Amino acid sequence: MINLRSLRKPLRNIALCMLFLAESGAVTTVPGAQAGAVTSTEKGPPVGQKIPAFTAHDQFGKQQTLASLTGSEGLVLLFVRSADW
């Protein structure tokens, strides 16, 4: 288990975001991932490739793009099956 209290603040924020991510499909910005890729399967574009551009509305009705979602340190993009399951 991760002890959130022991983390440096920026890292703690990522951890909290990720814990919420566990509940649902979402995107959020986080500091860049470390080197040393772990790829479980060949699903989706491979590590090292550019992510495909996309446009989608969020739950607030705002149109989001790869650019609008990417922060100074990058982006975590999580695909989930459904929020209504």
Place this chain on the structure above:
Amino acid sequence: MSYDNPEILKEFAHRFHVTYPLLADPQSEVIGRFGLIDPDTSPANLLEDSKTGLAYPGFFFVAPDGTIKEKYFGEKYYDRFTANNVLVKLFPELLEPSVTHASDAHIRVDLKQSDGSAVIGSRVTFVATVHLPQGVHVYAPGVKGYKPIQLTLQTEGLPMKDALYPPSHPLTFGELQETVPVYTDTFEIRQDVLVLLDKGLRQEYMKFQGGRDSGTLVPVRGQLSYQACTDKVCYPPATLALQWMLRIHQMDNERSPEAIRDRRQQ
């Protein structure tokens, strides 16, 4: 991102107090462009009124210039990495200090895990951190003529993924000046486990509707077999019993209100 319409995401975000963007892809157009549509449309894989075009669940970590740095996808839709599982792969130092350990004459093992609790259909990492006294080594997988260290979990209903062993280093010792792959000092063996349970247990869990139960605490038992040696003597092969605890929760089965649900596309 999911194939839900924005109304469903709005209702879900309200219910779970989500403030970060949930992206709607109701035509599965983006999901398709990413090559992530799950082709399995058998009834067992869908709800009665599900549309087709469901995405495989998984994570992408993307650098500011758009390059994919990491990705985490399981083999099946019910093989979901927990957020903590991904976090401890990216930042191993985040694993909480263990509260349990096992030891015998030549070895001490701290037991850690990515998650103390998990829902069915998620993937959890169990970690054995091995501490050896100075001057003692154990043999790494691939060694010839000696017993390599091996972590085995007896996880009934919890399928295992391949154990991940750290890189070994060569050691030359003895009168024969043999060179063999070994571990010394402190090292970690990691084992991902899929929280799936058998069909009967799963059906029991599926009976719950809405909200979360307090979970069921399940022991995850394992053993570490190894042979410890110094440069002078090899001790007999030994086996150490290990046990982690995992609280398993039911899935969240709460649906969105009937009026805003998407209907199966014909």
